[in-house]
Structures are given as structure tokens and as C-alpha cells.
Amino acid sequence: MKIFCSACGQTSVVPQDHPFHAGFSSRGFLYCDSSSAILEFDPYNPRYTAIVGDKHPWSLNSNEKESVENALKPCDTGGKFRFGVLPRCPICNETLPDLLPDEFHFVEIGKVIDADKEDVWL
Amino acid sequence: MNRAATYGASPWPDEQAAPFTAGSFCSKAGLIVMVIYAACCGMFFDRTINDVNQYTQIASPTAQIAPTYDADGNTLLGSTPVPGVSGGVSPTVSYSYDKENLLKTATVGNTKEESLYDGLSRRVETRTYNREPSTGIVTLTHTAPFVYDGWLQAQELDSVGSPMALKQFAALPAARGGGMTTVRSYTNAAGREGISSSGAMRADSWVTLPSEIPSRAGHLQIEKILEIQSGRGSHYLDFQVPTSNLRVPANGTTTSGGALQFQLNNPVFINPNTFRRPPGRPGG
Numbered sequence: 001m002k003i004f005c006s007a008c009g010q011t012s013v014v015p016q017d018h019p020f021h022a023g024f025s026s027r028g029f030l031y032c033d034s035s036s037a038i039l040e041f042d043p044y045n046p047r048y049t050a051i052v053g054d055k056h057p058w059s060l061n062s063n064e065k066e067s068v069e070n071a072l073k074p075c076d077t078g079g080k081f082r083f084g085v086l087p088r089c090p091i092c093n094e095t096l097p098d099l100l101p102d103e104f105h106f107v108e109i110g111k112v113i114d115a116d117k118e119d120v121w122l
Numbered sequence: 123m124n125r126a127a128t129y130g131a132s133p134w135p136d137e138q139a140a141p142f143t144a145g146s147f148c149s150k151a152g153l154i155v156m157v158i159y160a161a162c163c164g165m166f167f168d169r170t171i172n173d174v175n176q177y178t179q180i181a182s183p184t185a186q187i188a189p190t191y192d193a194d195g196n197t198l199l200g201s202t203p204v205p206g207v208s209g210g211v212s213p214t215v216s217y218s219y220d221k222e223n224l225l226k227t228a229t230v231g232n233t234k235e236e237s238l239y240d241g242l243s244r245r246v247e248t249r250t251y252n253r254e255p256s257t258g259i260v261t262l263t264h265t266a267p268f269v270y271d272g273w274l275q276a277q278e279l280d281s282v283g284s285p286m287a288l289k290q291f292a293a294l295p296a297a298r299g300g301g302m303t304t305v306r307s308y309t310n311a312a313g314r315e316g317i318s319s320s321g322a323m324r325a326d327s328w329v330t331l332p333s334e335i336p337s338r339a340g341h342l343q344i345e346k347i348l349e350i351q352s353g354r355g356s357h358y359l360d361f362q363v364p365t366s367n368l369r370v371p372a373n374g375t376t377t378s379g380g381a382l383q384f385q386l387n388n389p390v391f392i393n394p395n396t397f398r399r400p401p402g403r404p405g406g
Contacts, residue, residue, distance in 0.1 A: 016351075016352070017346070018346070018349055018378060018379075019349065019378075020349060020350070020351040021328070021348060021349035021350060021377060023327075023328030023371075023383075023385070024308055024328050024330075024348040024349060024350045024355070024377070024383075025349070025350045025351035025354045025355075026308075026309045026310065026313040026354060027351060027354065042312050042313060042316070043313070043316070043324075044312060044313060044315070044316025044317070054320065054324055054389075055324070055325075055326075056324055056325075056326045056327065058326065059325070059326040101373070101378070102372075102373040103373075104371070104372075104373050105349070105373075116312070
């Protein structure tokens with residue numbers, strides 16, 4: 001995929017051909033609120049289910065989302081991983097409001113943190 | 123009957139599509155005036171109804187139209203409220219019908235949509251024409267064939283013979299009424315383990331229909347059709363659900379790969395032994 005940033009006028013190229021469907025990919029995701037990093041996890045991740053039970057990430061209410069967010073370590077950049085945050089350009093760090101077609105899709109445009117394998121849970 | 127209002131595929135928004143709330147009803151000089159509040163645009167519409175429940179006048183605070191009908195009750199001249207359009211009642215649409223009372227044409231200004239039917243009265247194609255006012259030249263601007271699954275409209279294509287589906291009708295299983303529908307869910311090894319250990323598919327899980335996936339499709343093709351992240355479609359499970367347990371997701375009826383998509387309203391118990399793997403699957 002080629003991703004054009006209207007803020008800096010630069011084009012980034014990412015390996016994926018299309019935005020990933022979180023539902024069919026069975027993936028939860030949160031973007032960092034201050035960088036292009038994304039954190040992903042499996043909906044059956046025991047650290048995740050210990051917080052919200054048997055609920056898919058796309059089904060969480062605002063309190064449950066906040067609970068998951070608060071259970072995650074901050075991003076390397078000092079930012080916070082949050083549901084519903086827009087992805088950011090890896091070049092200029094401005095948000096990319098038109099990149100994702102809806103709240104169920106995600107694009108790995110920056111650093112990818114796999115919360116199923118990495119020590120990111122508090 | 124007001125057939126025109128039942129054609130959801132018309133290029134003009136119809137009443138069924140707007141989130142109206144019926145407001146109040148009152149009698150007025152032998153006529154019934156129904157006040158309908160269109161929540162979408164924050165506007166009230168006064169509608170006058172005749173003794174056979176046909177609208178004879180539709181008025182917003184700034185515009186009005188008087189629909190007319192033929193002897194069979196078909197709307198000849200009508201209008202539909204368009205959310206966000208100034209005046210609230212726009213545009214004026216004129217309709218014509220064939221001998222079977224099937225909608226033949228719908229015309230707005232210089233644009234006409236023609237509907238074609240097969241011998242079973244199924245609408246198989248619409249053709250949109252535009253007339254250039256200055257020259258009178260009429261041009262075919264759009265053709266939309268429809269594909270049927272029995273009596274049910276299953277797809278709208280972008281042009282004759284094109285394999286690209288612009289619109290799929292997700293009501294397909296639901297339109298079959300009650301009963302059960304076989305659906306398919308994809309996941310990876312970790313997801314399979316999680317689903318197997320719980321013995322159920324969670325509520326809000328995303329599923330498609332097995333018919334949406336070509337039988338010999340490899341994992342790369344499946345990933346493209348369902349927009350699956352690389353490697354995360356390496357296991358799948360077919361299972362039956364009550365049709366009433368399926369809903370159209372908030373982001374629409376189809377994936378960008380053109381597959382019908384649904385979400386489960388409620389959890390569904392599954393047999394973990396029925397998991398399968400697509401051909402050419404990746405590891406994991």
C-alpha cells in the first residue's frame with residue numbers, strides 16, 4: 001500500500017496490500033497517540049481476557065476500552081496506546097484521517113508491537 | 123400500492139431509507155394530515171392522505187409536491203425527502219410502469235433510469251440516461267445488472283459482464299426467513315485454540331458465507347477477499363446459526379474484497395473438531 005500524507009506531501013509504502021479487517025483477522029489494535037506505532041493483540045490473549053472477559057476488542061464499551069488502555073505500558077515515544085486514535089504519518093507524525101475506512105480496519109504504518117509476544121502489559 | 127417507494131435500488135433516496143419518526147395524526151376537513159418528523163434533517167413534513175392512504179400532498183416548511191397515481195395505484199409523480207436538501211422535499215420524480223405494473227422508468231430532470239425485467243418479472247438491469255438540455259442528445263451513462271439467487275437479488279454489478287460487485291445484498295440469508303444459515307469464520311492457530319477451549323464463537327464475531335469463498339481458494343486469495351492480516355486466516359470453521367442471529371455490520375454489507383460479511387448477535391456453541399485449514403495455508 002502507498003500512503004500519502006497530505007500534511008507533509010510524502011508517500012509511505014507499507015508491505016500490506018490493503019487495510020486489515022480486525023474482525024476477520026481476529027485482532028485487537030490500538031495506535032499510539034503520539035507516534036505511528038500500533039499495538040496489536042489476539043482477542044483470546046489471556047492478559048486481555050482477564051480484563052474484559054469474553055468480549056471482542058471491537059465490542060468494548062468506553063469503560064472497558066479505558067481499562068485495557070490503562071493495562072498497557074506506554075509507547076517508547078512516551079505516548080499512550082488508545083482505542084480510536086488515528087494513525088500517524090511515520091515521516092511527519094501528523095495524523096492520517098483518511099487512511100482507515102472505518103474503526104474495524106487497521107494499517108501497520110509504523111512500529112508494530114505484538115502484545116501477545118512482547119512484555120507490554122502492566 | 124406505491125410501488126415506486128419500494129425500489130430501494132433507485133438512484134433517488136426513498137422513504138424507507140430515511141429514519142423517520144411518525145409524529146401526530148389528526149383529522150382535517152375529511153383528510154388525514156400526518157406530520158412526520160425526519161430526524162435526519164430536523165424537519166417536519168406535512169403529508170395529506172386520501173381515502174385510500176395515498177399521499178396527495180407532501181410539504182416541508184419551504185416546499186411542497188402533490189403526488190399523482192394511476193388507476194392501479196402506481197405513483198406517477200412523486201417526490202422524496204432528501205436529508206440535507208434545502209427545502210426538504212426534492213427532487214420531483216416521474217415514474218412509468220409496464221402492463222404488469224413493474225416500474226419501467228423513473229425520471230428526474232434530465233436524468234432517466236430505465237428498469238429491465240426477465241420473464242419472471244425480476245428486475246435484471248437498470249440503465250441510466252442523461253439528456254443534454256442544450257442539444258437534446260441522450261447518453262447512456264450507467265448500466266447496473268443485477269444477479270439473482272433464486273428470487274433474491276444477490277448482487278448489483280457495475281456494468282454488463284463485469285465481475286466487480288458494487289453492491290451485495292446482505293439481506294440474502296435474512297431474506298430466506300427463519301431457519302438456519304451456514305456461516306464461516308476464519309482465524310489462526312491461537313484463535314482456534316481460544317475458540318476451542320471456550321467451545322463457542324463469541325458474540326460480535328465476524329463471519330461470511332462459505333459460498334463467498336471459492337472452493338479452491340488458497341490462503342492468499344482468502345486473505346484478500348476477507349482483508350485478513352497475513353497468516354491469520356490459516357484455520358476456518360463452518361457452523362450453523364439461526365438466521366436471526368446474524369446482523370449486517372456497521373461498516374457495511376461487504377468487505378473490500380467483495381465478500382458478504384455478518385456479525386453474530388449472540389454466542390454460538392461450536393464443535394472444535396470441525397475446524398479445517400484452507401489449501402496452501404501458511405504455518406501456524
